[in-house]
Amino acid sequence: MSQESAPRSDQAGLLPALHRLQDQLGYIPDHAIADLARTYNVSRAEVEGVIGFYHDFRRTPPGRRRLQMCRAESCQAMGADALAAHASGKLGVGFGATTADGAITLEAAYCLGNCACSPALMLDGRLYGRIDAERLDELLAEGGAA
Amino acid sequence: MTVRIFIPRDSSAVSVGAEAVAAAVAAEAARRGTPVDIVRNGSRGLYWLEPLVEVEVAGQRIAYGPVAPQDVPALFDAGWLRGGAHALRHGPCEDIPYLKRQARLTFARMGRTDPLSLDDYRAHGGLGGLARALAMPPGDIVGAVEASGLRGRGGAGFPTGIKWRTVLNAGSGRKYIVCNADEGDSGTFSDRMLMEGDPYCLIEGMLIAGLAVGADTGYIYLRSEYPDAWDVLGDAIINAMREGVLGDSVLGSGRRFVLNLVKGAGAYVCGEETSLLESIEGKRGLVRAKPPLPALQGLFGQPTVVNNVITLASVPWILAHGGAAYQAYGVGRSRGSLPFQLAGNLKRPGLVEVPFGATLRELLYDYGGGSASGRPIRAVQVGGPLGAYLPASRFDLPLDYEAFAAVGATVGHGGIVAFDDSVDMAKMARYAMEFCAIESCGKCTPCRIGSVRGVELLDGMLAGRTKPGNDDALLRDLCQTMLEGSLCAMGGMTPYPVLSALDHYPEDFGLAPKQEEASA
Structure with a gap:
């Protein structure tokens, strides 16, 4: 709850609207584009362009769970590359992809601000630090993703 | 009197178990019939000790850490509510050398207060700088910041006072204060800590900036990777409005200041100030060419102060203690x-x-x-x-x-x-180029294309296809083009990690024989 929730009808309202939509649906469906363009008085191409520019926005449904693993320098210094390989191998998907059963989407993050507790990851919006392969397996098992 | 126990709500502390520790302490206290008052403070920043629990004993806060939920019964048994001895005890928190030897000005309150309590904020010196600023003409507020020598803490190091003076002198129309809270650099978390642990300090800094330049509206552009900071700031803004710190009459002065919170969407380049402004306007975060400077034509084309979180959060201390006191450090x-x-x-x-x-x-x-x-x-x-x-x-x-x-x-x-010494610096150089390729806004060619070429060159070098005197010369030439030809720091500074890796660790690129590095 914040000031951001006051809706605006000009283009400045577009980014918050995209966030609201994705929070509700998990992605931005194709049929929303024309409505967004009309509401914020921009072309459909502009809406597509904005969605495409930002890493957060998806055009397809995500997995039921979302695993974001930090791949940036501080986490690399503490073994993030090996951890990423472990996660990718265990889930059987590459970064940016969703497991075949739709259980989990694996994403790369470039810094979660948890650099003093590297390596870090975020699972379903919750931050975890000092992660090793064993702890990662536990976290995935807790939610029934692996 | 009920013993107060401080357990951080800082997201990094929570990421290593602070929430579970807080639950365990509450449960164990209830089981023993011992009432305790658990305060969820910010983090002291002694992260290797997190979750760090402080027990207030006779006015002193005794530190225990890192505490795991299973340690909690033993800590009660050891009499920690009276500061009892235990293997995890570190004595009074503020006597821990790591903390004691620091000069905490901007972070003076960090970890000491309940982040969302305005009473706590006031009791620890908060709003003193704002009260002073309200009694000063705008030029004098800018003067205090100029005298302090404060420079932009986001990375560019531009003198804050000069930026503010430019906006102050930019006519009397609508102006904005924009806080850059898009802290995307790996290895940095001070913005996050401050927003989660002392949010009113940032709000106060933005209010003072508004008074200084004649702006009544502020925006905080916060990265989406910081959901806890989002919640804390949202609550802090509401509290500040309710108590008359923000709103139509700031502290009863009749001066208006309102704050908007805007969420980023995972674009590193939006930490660049003009890209950030485009993003607030709901557009692709394409970097703008400068001039015009944001100070003259910034958000929605109006004169705008764009400052980093720590820059703005340093201002209340400067106003409360004077520019000279800050400048003395x-x-x-x-x-x-x-x-x-x-x-x-x-x-x-x-x-x-x-x-x-x-x-x-x-x-x-x-x-x-x-x-x-x-x-x-x-x-x-x-x-x-x-x-x-x-x-x-x-x-x-x-x-x-x-x-x-x-x-x-x-x-x-x-x-x-x-x-x-297990690091491969050629890999790190490649990563720097790859990161630039992923995050480039694409507006200028040296950054958009150069970063991709950089990855290709480094892939060749990493695969041992290096022809000394050829690939490294090409890479250096490419770096020079990016340094000189990029629109902003994204492409303009990506060569820094690449060139420094080449200069200092040529053996990792196959350009010099491997040697055993002896390091201090």
Whole structure:
């Protein structure tokens, strides 16, 4: 709850609207584009362009769970590359992809601000630090993703 | 009297179990019929001790950490509510050398207060700077910031007073204060800590900036990777409006200031100020060419102050204590203090606010305790993914904007990431180019194409296809083009980590024989 929730009808309202939509649906469906363009008085191409520019926005449904693993320098210094390989191998998907059963989407993050507790990851919006392969397996098992 | 127990709500502390510890303490206290008052404070920044629990005993806060939920019954048995001895006890928190030796100006309240309590904020010196500013003409507020020597803490180090003076003098129309809270640099977390642990300090800084330049509207552009900071700031803004700190009459002065919170969407380049402004306007975060400066034509085309979180959060202290008091800290043209962030492969990572002039060695070893792995520290990246890698021979360099610039490095936002001797610096150079390729906004060619070419060249070198005198010359030439031809720091500074890796670690690129690195 914040000031951001006051809706605006000009283009400045577009980014918050995209966030609201994705929070509700998990992605931005194709049929929303024309409505967004009309509401914020921009072309459909502009809406597509904005969605495409930002890493957060998806055009397809995500997995039921979302695993974001930090791949940036501080986490690399503490073994993030090996951890990423472990996660990718265990889930059987590459970064940016969703497991075949739709259980989990694996994403790369470039810094979660948890650099003093590297390596870090975020699972379903919750931050975890000092992660090793064993702890990662536990976290995935807790939610029934692996 | 009910004993107060402080357990951080800081997201990093929670990421290693602070929430579970708080639940365990509440449950154990209830089981024993001992009432306790659990305060969820910000983090002290002693992250290797998190979850760090403080028990208030006779006015002193006794530190225990790192506490795991299963330690809690034994801590009660040890009489920790009376400060009892235990293997995890560190004595009074503020006597821990790591904390005691710091100069906490901007982070003065960090970890000491309940972040969302305005009463707590006031009781610890909060709103004193704002009260003073309300009684000063705008030019004098700017004058105090000029006298302090404060420079932009986001990385560019531009004098804050000059920026504010430009906006103050930019006519009497609508103006904006924009806080850059898109802290994307790896190895940095001071913005996050401050927003989660002392949000009113940022709000107060923005209010003072508004009074100084004649702006009544502010925006905080916060990265989406910080959901906890989003919640805390949202609540803090509502509390501040309810108590008349924000709104139509700031502290009853009749002056208006309102704050908007805007969420980023995972684009690193939006930490660049003009890209950030485009993003607030709901557009693709394409960098704008300068001039015009944002100070003259910024948000929605109006004069705009764009400052980083720590810059704005340093202002209340400066107004409360005077520009000269702040200016008394530091060296050369780097005045005051910087909250450095120790990260990566270090034994004691955390937040260290010290005056400019401290050396890397002090931070890495006296504070950081050397590497976490026990192996020699081989490389240190200062200032985020666009910062240079420094070898052990540079560890005596004083942390000072000019001293760093003189060796092709940057202090940046004060993030310090240590790597031990298992690091492959050619891989790190490749990563720098890859990161630039992923995050480039695409507006200018040197950044958009150069970064991709850089990855290709480095892939060849990593695969052992290096032709000395050819690939490295090409790579250096490419870096020069990016340095000189890019629109902003994204492409313009990506060469820093690449060139420094080439200069200091040629053996990793197959350009020199491998040697056993001896490091301090």
